[in-house]
Amino acid sequence: MRRFAVVQHTYSDFLGLVETQLERRDIGFTYIRPFLDDPLPGGPMRYDGLFLLGGAAPVDDAGRCPWAEAELRLIGAFRKAELPVVGFGFGALMIAWEAGGTPRREPAHRCGFVRARATPTGAEDPVARAADGREVLLLHHGDVALPEGLGPVLEDTEGRWLAIRPDARTCGLLFRPELKPGMLEDILMEAGHDPCPELPEVLGEARARWDGMQATTDAVVAALVTALGLMRERRKHPVFSLKVE
Numbered sequence: 001m002r003r004f005a006v007v008q009h010t011y012s013d014f015l016g017l018v019e020t021q022l023e024r025r026d027i028g029f030t031y032i033r034p035f036l037d038d039p040l041p042g043g044p045m046r047y048d049g050l051f052l053l054g055g056a057a058p059v060d061d062a063g064r065c066p067w068a069e070a071e072l073r074l075i076g077a078f079r080k081a082e083l084p085v086v087g088f089g090f091g092a093l094m095i096a097w098e099a100g101g102t103p104r105r106e107p108a109h110r111c112g113f114v115r116a117r118a119t120p121t122g123a124e125d126p127v128a129r130a131a132d133g134r135e136v137l138l139l140h141h142g143d144v145a146l147p148e149g150l151g152p153v154l155e156d157t158e159g160r161w162l163a164i165r166p167d168a169r170t171c172g173l174l175f176r177p178e179l180k181p182g183m184l185e186d187i188l189m190e191a192g193h194d195p196c197p198e199l200p201e202v203l204g205e206a207r208a209r210w211d212g213m214q215a216t217t218d219a220v221v222a223a224l225v226t227a228l229g230l231m232r233e234r235r236k237h238p239v240f241s242l243k244v245e
Contacts, residue, residue: 002048002231003028007071009035009055009090010193012186016178017214018051021221025231034067043077049084049230050074052091054176056193058142059093060103072098084228085170089140092164092172099166100147109196111139113205114156116163116175122153127163127171130223134216136162136175137206139187141194169228177217181206 004022006029008014015022015029022029029051032038041047052071057064075098078085087095097103113135122128131154146152152161164172184203187193196202206213225231 001026001028003030003046004049004051004084005029005041005044005047006031006051006053007040007074007091008033008053009065010187010190012183012190012193013054013056013089014178014183015051015053016180016183017217018178018221021217025225027230034071040067040070040074043074044081044083047078047083049228050078050086052085052087052094053178054088054139055090056141056190057090058103058105059090059097059144060105060142068094079167079170082169084230086224086228087172088178089138089174089176092174093140093142093144095166095170095172096144096146096150096164099150099164101144101150102147104143104145107143109141109194109198110143111196111198112202113137113209114162114175116154117157119152119155121151122163122165125153125165126223126227127165127173127220128153130219131163131175131216134219135209135212136177136216137179137202137213138162138174139176139179139184139196139199139202140174165227171224171228173220177220179206179213181210 008031034040116131116134116136118128118132153165154163156162162174187195
């Protein structure tokens with residue numbers, strides 16, 4: 001069985017809708033919770049891939065995210081090993097930062113449904129094509145300005161980035177395919193989560209759009225499996241070798 005490391009940044013942000021999709025594909029996952037002082041692994045070790053979930057603060061808020069530098073190193077280690085890395089919301093911002101982007105504290109909140117558009121860079125990208133034209137849900141704090149040379153594969157209708165592919169096996173999705181209405185309720189109630197003021201209204205909209213949200217998640221996860229090779233077995237290196245004279 002393939003097993004993925006999943007970095008969880010708050011109680012309310014977990015794999016949600018994506019859990020079922022992974023389980024159907026015989027992909028297991030282990031949650032790692034640095035906000036509860038779980039140590040982040042130093043590298044891929046026994047994992048076949050890495051998921052980075054949503055959060056409750058800008059990525060460079062060292063007071064609320066003291067683990068950020070270690071998480072950046074972890075992303076780099078998985079990318080160097082050419083293993084899949086997927087980020088949602090806060091996780092996508094971390095991927096953009098690790099790829100050379102510049103963190104920003106504004107906007108303080110970004111939350112709501114926007115329409116995704118594939119860019120010329122993403123014209124042939126499976127993930128961009130799966131989300132192209134769909135209404136997707138944003139929920140994050142702060143932003144990361146993309147570095148020169150890293151063009152988005154998806155944008156919203158105002159030209160702001162929604163998805164990036166820094167390399168063939170890495171994908172950052174600023175929108176949130178994993179979210180369920182129940183998760184939004186938990187975010188509203190979780191102490192210290194700092195939800196955006198519009199979230200109660202967005203929760204009602206998510207309930208009304210539930211069928212469409214599930215269809216978007218199905219399409220996006222299927223595209224991630226294809227584009228990043230999530231079903232591909234990791235190359236196993238021998239623990240030792242015998243040299244025959």
